[in-house]
Amino acid sequence: MATTTITKTEKLVGKRIRRREDPRLITGTATYVDDIKMPGMLYAAILRSPHAAAKIRSIDISKAKALKGVHAVFVGEDTKNAGAVPCGASLPGLRVPHHNLLAIDRVYLVGHPVAVVVATDRYVARDGAELIEVDYEPEAAVADPEKALAPGAHAVHPQWADNVAFTFHQEGGDVAKAFAEADVIVKQRIVSQRLIPNSMETRGVVADWHAADRSMNLFTSTQAPHLVRSLVAQILGLEENRFRVVAPEVGGGFGAKIQTYAEEILLAWISMKLQKPVKWIESRRENFLCTIHGRGHVDFYEIAAKRDGTITGIKLKIIQDLGAYFTVLTPAIPTLSVLMMPGLYRTPNIQADIVGAFTNCTPTDAYRGAGRPEATHGIERMVDMVAAELKMDPAEIRLKNFVRNEEFPFPTATGLVYDSGDYSAPLKKAMEMAGYDQLRKEQVEARKQGKLMGIGLCAYGEICAFGPSPATPAGGWESATVKIEPSGQVTVLTGISPHGQGEETTFAQITGDELGVGIDDVLVLHGDTSLVPYGIGTFGSRSTAVGGTALYYALQDLKAKVKKFGAMLLESEDVTLANGQCTDNKTGKSVGFKEIAAAAYRAMKLPPNTEPGLLATHFWEPPNFTFPFGAHLVVTDVDRDTGNVSIRRYIAIDDCGNILNPLIVDGQVHGGVAQGIGQALWEQAVYDDNGQLVTGEFMDYTMPRAHMMPWIESGHTVTPTPVNPLGVKGVGEAGTIGASPAVVNSVVDALSPLGVKHLDMPLTPEKLWKLISAGSNA
Amino acid sequence: MIPQQFEYSAPKTLDEALGLLAEGAKPLAGGMSLIPMMKLRLASPEHLVDLGRIKDLNYIREEGGAIHIGATATHQDVLSSPLLRGKCPLLAETAAHIGDVQVRNMGTIGGSVAHADPSADYPAALQALEAKIVLKGAKSERTVSAEDFFVDTFTTALEPGEIVREVIVPIDGDGTGTNYQKVLQPASGFAIVGVAVRVRKQGEKVTLARIGVTGLSNRAFRAKEAEKALEGRSGSPAEIQAVAALVGQGIDANSDLHASAEYRLHLTAVYAAKALATALGRIA
Numbered sequence A: 001m002a003t004t005t006i007t008k009t010e011k012l013v014g015k016r017i018r019r020r021e022d023p024r025l026i027t028g029t030a031t032y033v034d035d036i037k038m039p040g041m042l043y044a045a046i047l048r049s050p051h052a053a054a055k056i057r058s059i060d061i062s063k064a065k066a067l068k069g070v071h072a073v074f075v076g077e078d079t080k081n082a083g084a085v086p087c088g089a090s091l092p093g094l095r096v097p098h099h100n101l102l103a104i105d106r107v108y109l110v111g112h113p114v115a116v117v118v119a120t121d122r123y124v125a126r127d128g129a130e131l132i133e134v135d136y137e138p139e140a141a142v143a144d145p146e147k148a149l150a151p152g153a154h155a156v157h158p159q160w161a162d163n164v165a166f167t168f169h170q171e172g173g174d175v176a177k178a179f180a181e182a183d184v185i186v187k188q189r190i191v192s193q194r195l196i197p198n199s200m201e202t203r204g205v206v207a208d209w210h211a212a213d214r215s216m217n218l219f220t221s222t223q224a225p226h227l228v229r230s231l232v233a234q235i236l237g238l239e240e241n242r243f244r245v246v247a248p249e250v251g252g253g254f255g256a257k258i259q260t261y262a263e264e265i266l267l268a269w270i271s272m273k274l275q276k277p278v279k280w281i282e283s284r285r286e287n288f289l290c291t292i293h294g295r296g297h298v299d300f301y302e303i304a305a306k307r308d309g310t311i312t313g314i315k316l317k318i319i320q321d322l323g324a325y326f327t328v329l330t331p332a333i334p335t336l337s338v339l340m341m342p343g344l345y346r347t348p349n350i351q352a353d354i355v356g357a358f359t360n361c362t363p364t365d366a367y368r369g370a371g372r373p374e375a376t377h378g379i380e381r382m383v384d385m386v387a388a389e390l391k392m393d394p395a396e397i398r399l400k401n402f403v404r405n406e407e408f409p410f411p412t413a414t415g416l417v418y419d420s421g422d423y424s425a426p427l428k429k430a431m432e433m434a435g436y437d438q439l440r441k442e443q444v445e446a447r448k449q450g451k452l453m454g455i456g457l458c459a460y461g462e463i464c465a466f467g468p469s470p471a472t473p474a475g476g477w478e479s480a481t482v483k484i485e486p487s488g489q490v491t492v493l494t495g496i497s498p499h500g501q502g503e504e505t506t507f508a509q510i511t512g513d514e515l516g517v518g519i520d521d522v523l524v525l526h527g528d529t530s531l532v533p534y535g536i537g538t539f540g541s542r543s544t545a546v547g548g549t550a551l552y553y554a555l556q557d558l559k560a561k562v563k564k565f566g567a568m569l570l571e572s573e574d575v576t577l578a579n580g581q582c583t584d585n586k587t588g589k590s591v592g593f594k595e596i597a598a599a600a601y602r603a604m605k606l607p608p609n610t611e612p613g614l615l616a617t618h619f620w621e622p623p624n625f626t627f628p629f630g631a632h633l634v635v636t637d638v639d640r641d642t643g644n645v646s647i648r649r650y651i652a653i654d655d656c657g658n659i660l661n662p663l664i665v666d667g668q669v670h671g672g673v674a675q676g677i678g679q680a681l682w683e684q685a686v687y688d689d690n691g692q693l694v695t696g697e698f699m700d701y702t703m704p705r706a707h708m709m710p711w712i713e714s715g716h717t718v719t720p721t722p723v724n725p726l727g728v729k730g731v732g733e734a735g736t737i738g739a740s741p742a743v744v745n746s747v748v749d750a751l752s753p754l755g756v757k758h759l760d761m762p763l764t765p766e767k768l769w770k771l772i773s774a775g776s777n778a
Numbered sequence B: 001m002i003p004q005q006f007e008y009s010a011p012k013t014l015d016e017a018l019g020l021l022a023e024g025a026k027p028l029a030g031g032m033s034l035i036p037m038m039k040l041r042l043a044s045p046e047h048l049v050d051l052g053r054i055k056d057l058n059y060i061r062e063e064g065g066a067i068h069i070g071a072t073a074t075h076q077d078v079l080s081s082p083l084l085r086g087k088c089p090l091l092a093e094t095a096a097h098i099g100d101v102q103v104r105n106m107g108t109i110g111g112s113v114a115h116a117d118p119s120a121d122y123p124a125a126l127q128a129l130e131a132k133i134v135l136k137g138a139k140s141e142r143t144v145s146a147e148d149f150f151v152d153t154f155t156t157a158l159e160p161g162e163i164v165r166e167v168i169v170p171i172d173g174d175g176t177g178t179n180y181q182k183v184l185q186p187a188s189g190f191a192i193v194g195v196a197v198r199v200r201k202q203g204e205k206v207t208l209a210r211i212g213v214t215g216l217s218n219r220a221f222r223a224k225e226a227e228k229a230l231e232g233r234s235g236s237p238a239e240i241q242a243v244a245a246l247v248g249q250g251i252d253a254n255s256d257l258h259a260s261a262e263y264r265l266h267l268t269a270v271y272a273a274k275a276l277a278t279a280l281g282r283i284a
């Protein structure tokens, strides 16, 4: 039972408070989309293309329609005018394919939706889908971005023969000069392979149309309910105020639920057509094929440096595997890589080019880190390679090139302004925790015995708190409403849409401290567009830095009002609000929060120019992004006989600004590190030449499991940001961003006695064993 | 799980079950292999006969100098059986390598051998143990050796209407050592390769060597050349290396995303050496 304290004196922010959302999650009582049942609800099953590229000659739905229990079957011709999957990103000259809800005359990826069967239950719906006969004329496909750009490649979209969706160029400083005057130039092709996000809960939608009042209820597993509402309402020509989107419990997203998907539009359309509620739950197989993928970069780096290790210039060409069509952010993701390409280094001269390539594959979009892991992986690999070339210690070259403390706010060559930092602090702390010098000595001894021991560093920076509105496709502000109920209990409505990040806890901590009430007196609500004011959603490590700040300011407004009522009750003009009570600064007399709340609603008397009730709303526009940073240090041992990598030590030092709840921050770092190690060692979306996803299920796609994880030694340095009054930067993606380069650098270091300079992920045992066995024969 | 429609029976007696199976029904044991296939609609049986309620199939007991394991004994039953741990530790050790806790609590030895996944763990141990598999139909009962039972990928000596009734493993006396070594396929947890070794020594000499291999090829097999090369020797480190190198010799090795044929063969030698050394070291 909740303990109703209403007032308290203990500070909540900064404490390891357990997540208040967990009891319902771990007792299985949370309500996900698939838990929603409605009277008369129908179920949809989607028939999807088995081919990566094919013309559709004909579709015969007669058998499916005749099946008992089938209410309707729709094909592309039916939904042709219902709209297309929206892309929110805009770039000059961008070619945007029109992705119909259901394929019309051709399919361009495995999993392309072709028809939808609506039936009394999901079994009949699936049976019906199997009865549909589609006559395909398969064509050659292209599933690799470099091959897609080669002359003569199959055109994913016949109207664009070169498969180029866009090119993008950016420059800062004088790159030509930097390269002309360089002592060393190091070049490397670096791949950040395609990954599959795999949240625990797949996607799912329930659409429920009420014709009589022209209202739609759409329950969907999303990170951005308001965005879904705006887009789907607009696409279907519905009234936004009568369109309610609810993100109930959402079992993870990792960026793959920011998008507005075909199924959200399709289900709403079907519900209107059939005048019934309709449910669709994505199968795991569909999730692999039809929810966005992440990464998918082939990068070509060139670094110019001076003999003393000063990095003077970076050139980067990115080939981005976009997939066959766009979801909401697809083409924008690699531009984030460009923004972060200098990493934490002062380098004033950069040049970047992106080529966005269409392939007959699932679209790529934001996956935990979205563009920054690729950038960090690239620069952190390259810095190691420059150090190796110059025979410098990898720590030394980093310390030499870091932006210096006195240089903040620091304008980067890519046009950002880094907010605050002490970039050497986490690296030094990690090295101290690891006993770096001792480890290097140990490594010398190990190498004498022929052992392959590696020490890898990564100093990462990231761009968080998305973000100033002009820099985002759909606004970057956030909203919060705080209500003090007549009982004195507090309700927070936030525009963010947490799905595992723990803001029901951290926002209650902020609120508790500001108002002086206990954490159990605060309820944080989110994810229902009919309940909370318009908000942008949860992604890009923005929720606390932007949404928490909106809350902070709403709380300031509300506190002012509480004080007015307090002053009225105390008949004073000079009061302080602290510890859940208002105190007269002269007499020392005080009145409690509960009494103030009751008085504000009872309204027997009101302070001058003051309305009854206690409610405040604030929309906050951030003036800048925030830039968290940190350092990871990884010690690995590579087994010569098998190529197996074992991680002996994993040290993660994060600086995410002020820490509201260390338990939650650790959890975010640990989960992020697991995903980064996953990319470094195991995960990969593999397509064959026909565009079939070979790793299309958990039997082949290696999701890291608990037993594969090392012990993570985490620590922090704290450099508050001046961008927001909470001083928080964001921590949702940091672990992922830091982990993959740290692990790869460690393994490359282990194999460096064999002449290995670079390795592309994932570092599978076989890949390493081949190098080791070739090296030992050589 | 959204399979096609099917009928489901859960008889309490073996005869009843065998009667239904004779009519073309398919047995369901732990469902750990069958249900995923039904879910993906790769298998669409019309009638499932759940063997789980048949008491007469769930036992692990000593009988006539051997251990008899009923078909529905779960992997957890096997790994935790004091009888097996004491008298046939190789099987218990192997069971502990299968899947995860949930899979071990549900999956059965009968289901595993009947399924004959070429990367399953039990088959390696059953080859090394020269186990016998008792097959029962409505009107017949026969016993086949593990060697004859595993025919090909997902193919066994089972005839339509027959079930695996029990698995019989020997009790080895003193002087025997065993070990199972497995290289995990990182995604599925099945064996990229698994090597089970059973060795007996008299004095300094290896008098019996049995090596069962799974994951390497289309079916689990006994590495007889390697066995022969070890018998009569002392099992020195150099001999172990030489014997291990023979284990995969001449085998048409599987090749997939997780391990090429070349790498699989290499791993076979590496892990065979580990299994041999461990088994020899365990001889009491």
Ligand SMILES: Cc1cc2nc3c(=O)[nH]c(=O)nc-3n(C[C@H](O)[C@H](O)[C@H](O)COP(=O)(O)OP(=O)(O)OC[C@H]3O[C@@H](n4cnc5c(N)ncnc54)[C@H](O)[C@@H]3O)c2cc1C
Residues within 6 Å of the ligand: B026, B027, B028, B029, B030, B031, B032, B033, B034, B035, B051, B071, B072, B097, B098, B099, B100, B103, B106, B107, B108, B109, B110, B111, B112, B113, B114, B115, B117, B119, B120, B121, B122, B158, B162, B163, B164, B165, B188, B189, B190, B191
């Ligand atoms: C996540 C996961 C991981 C796994 N990892 C491993 C692993 O690491 N190693 C490993 O070896 N296995 C692994 N398995 C497979 C597991 O061991 C299965 O339990 C086993 O393969 C099948 O046993 P079952 O009792 O579940 O059989 P079921 O799935 O019920 O049946 C399998 C097949 O055998 C038939 N059948 C069942 N019982 C009998 C019988 N008595 N006589 C004749 N036919 C019968 C069924 O008709 C069906 O065709 C894994 C499974 C899963 C789901």
